[in-house]
Amino acid sequence: MRHYLKFLAVLLFASCGNDQKNTATVAEVDTGTIAKHIERLASDEFLGRKPFTEGETKTVNYLKDEFKKLGLLPGNGDSYFQDVPMVEITGSPSEKMVISGSSKTIELDYLKDFVATTNKAVPEVSLKNSELVFAGYGIVAPEYGWNDYEGIDWKGKTAVVLINDPGFKSGDSTLFKGNEMTYYGRWTYKYEEAARQGAAGLIIVHDTEPASYGWNVIESGWTGARLTIASDQPLLDVESWMSGESAKKMFDASNMMGQDFKALARNKDFKPVPLDLNVSVSIKNEIKKDVSKNVIALIPGTERKDEVIIYSAHWDHFGIGKAINGDSIYNGAVDNASGTAGLLAIAEAFKKSNPTKRSIAFIAVTGEEQGLLGSAYYAENPIFDPQKTVANINIDALESPGKMKDLTITGYGQSEMDEYAKEAALEQGRYIVPDPDAEKGYFYRSDHFNFAKIGIPALYASGSYEGFDKSIEEIKAIKDDYLTNRYHQPSDEYDPKKTELSGVQFDLQLFFNVGLKLANEDYFPKWYDGSEFKAARE
Incomplete structure (x- = not known):
């Protein structure tokens, strides 16, 4: 906490001393931006965002264009794409x-x-x-x-x-x-x-x-x-x-x-x-052989450009499949238009903030629903040196039952990213819940895992236990309803009249704050003793 406040104070002091017109406030992740991108990515126009389909072409080009509009640079040389050969x-x-x-x-x-x-x-x-x-x-x-x-x-x-x-x-x-x-x-x-x-x-x-x-x-x-x-x-x-x-x-x-x-x-x-x-x-x-794409965009750092924080989210879903109640498009609004929209919203917040010392990369990966394929390919063919990649913050399937008192960390106890998350949660008046289902191995079931495998400390978290305005029982009922009636179903759709995004925004703001701190210090978070990923880092 003291380190974080000291960092903000130094940032404010430097800003006032060097440029009276520049105020170094922490940017807000914009709820309107989140809503706009979820609604678009989860629309029928994108055909369920399945790799090797017209839905993929629409999705990756949309992401490229939106990153470009924000002023982010191509993340793979002069390209916003990393080809992912698939079979x-x-x-x-x-x-x-x-x-x-x-x-x-x-x-x-x-x-x-x-x-x-x-x-x-x-x-x-x-x-x-x-x-x-x-x-x-x-x-x-x-x-x-x-x-x-x-x-x-x-x-x-x-x-x-x-x-x-x-x-x-x-x-x-x-x-x-x-x-x-x-x-x-x-x-x-x-x-x-x-x-x-x-x-x-x-x-x-x-x-x-x-x-x-x-x-x-x-x-x-x-x-x-x-x-x-x-x-x-x-x-x-x-x-x-x-x-x-x-x-x-x-x-x-x-x-x-x-x-x-x-x-x-x-x-x-x-x-x-x-x-x-x-x-x-x-x-x-x-x-059948074909090529899918990861989408990669970059905000270069001012001092240590080769040190990178990676935000990741998978853009893919199940495309067009078996019709349920007359609907055959698996739109994937929560899973994972929410996370993909989050990448764009966080990128926008960084562009509104003062430049950071380290670089920030945004990677929208393919093939998560088929076995974390896009992130696995990146891990075998990394664009940024894994030893100089500071951390990964992965965003997957953010629900929106309102602002949450908790931040539940999947894989709690693996690395010092827990401490960064705790500090940011405390700033929001929240408390930490260690992974309640650690025996089920959820830490190994989303894209952050492939970054962890090559030694990059990863944070995978969201509010999912207790709301500020909703009880533990109400939150559980909302989660159970999603898992029973919408998860991996055509009914995972976005309705702007029924969906309020304060909880999604709250989580994304925390992820932004964690990345902002990492991007302006020179420390590399470490794996804890006992983590199976520590050896890869060392």
């Missing part, structure tokens, strides 16, 4: 996954018992009598002295692993992070690590509580066309999930019959266990 893979798995042993064969049914996909852009992939090996939680975490893959040559083999990480429901707060999920618990990590180990395939055993969603989510989310980005990272032939019931059949048919495989996997001395079983499954693919 659309429509896979058709075999109807059966066959698990065979010396004395028993199990046939699993597609969708009912298993799902299977691939990110390899080839006409067909398969596992043919691939040896199955139980690899616990599928984690290699040197900071915890943990290696579930040790001692096995994984070439041609298929790993079977559990979802989440060993700390979940262990009763031991010192085991990983206790109930709070680490990145090692996310399914994305598990596929990445298995590929790094040289495995041919990976099967994740589904369990509703540690996954935080039921098998129905696996059924719907792992079928149809999938987008992925071109990458130099190793890939598995087959990425699969197996239902808990099917996994029990598999373990009962293996040499682990009768053993508590969950307890075994939680032991720090765990070593991978060959199951004396093989698996066979195949996938035929239809492949």
Whole structure:
């Protein structure tokens, strides 16, 4: 607090001393600007903003033009765009996954018992009598002295692993992070690590509580066309999930019959266990390649231009899809026209303020709804040096139930960005709520995560618990209504007569204030000890 007030005092003093006509007040993020851009981006004109469609073309050109009108420079050399090569893979798995042993064969049914996909852009992939090996939680975490893959040559083999990480429901707060999920618990990590180990395939055993969603989510989310980005990272032939019931059949048919495989996997001395079983499954693919775009704009700093604060938000949504109540355009007003409009409103506020010492970049990323693809591509192909990128402030799906007393920080306890957020919240008369669902791993489910992976401390927060004018119960009812009736539905629309944006403005003002402080000091926020992202920064 004292540091922040001192900063403002210095700024005011410098302004008065150097230019009596210039007053260094903190600019207001304009509610009218927010409303204008949400209404436009969430209109039917933009066709649901899906990559590879006319909706994308309209969206990225609109953002480019609006950044240009504000006087922001192109963020990628002389271009406002970063091309993101993507591959659309429509896979058709075999109807059966066959698990065979010396004395028993199990046939699993597609969708009912298993799902299977691939990110390899080839006409067909398969596992043919691939040896199955139980690899616990599928984690290699040197900071915890943990290696579930040790001692096995994984070439041609298929790993079977559990979802989440060993700390979940262990009763031991010192085991990983206790109930709070680490990145090692996310399914994305598990596929990445298995590929790094040289495995041919990976099967994740589904369990509703540690996954935080039921098998129905696996059924719907792992079928149809999938987008992925071109990458130099190793890939598995087959990425699969197996239902808990099917996994029990598999373990009962293996040499682990009768053993508590969950307890075994939680032991720090765990070593991978060959199951004396093989698996066979195949996938035929239809492949389409195209290029989507991240939109990047820049306000250069006055003294340390190469040190950058990045504001991010995803511009994409689901386009035109299945009609619900006669409406087939998935407008995505909250998710994420709100965040995209927020980028433009914050950029406008910075342009109204005095120039900052550090540079400010605004990145509207593509493909978030398909798996954080635009931010993942940026992380592999960064335009600004990650070691000189001070921090990321990510904006995603801001609801508008009014001004909120709380600021709920997803991923609280990861980095010193918590302290910046606390200070800015206190200035607004707010209090901090640590992530109430830390065991669900929401920190790994939006674009800030890909910045964190390359060592950039990230803030992902919003008011979502208690309003100044609405009770905790009222706020919960509003959130539940959105999740039940509008989230990822055509009904996520903007109605200027019914939507009041004071809560959105309040959050965006806080994000602006945090960025303003970072942009005028020389300190680099640090990851806390125990964060899995600290090593990437150091």
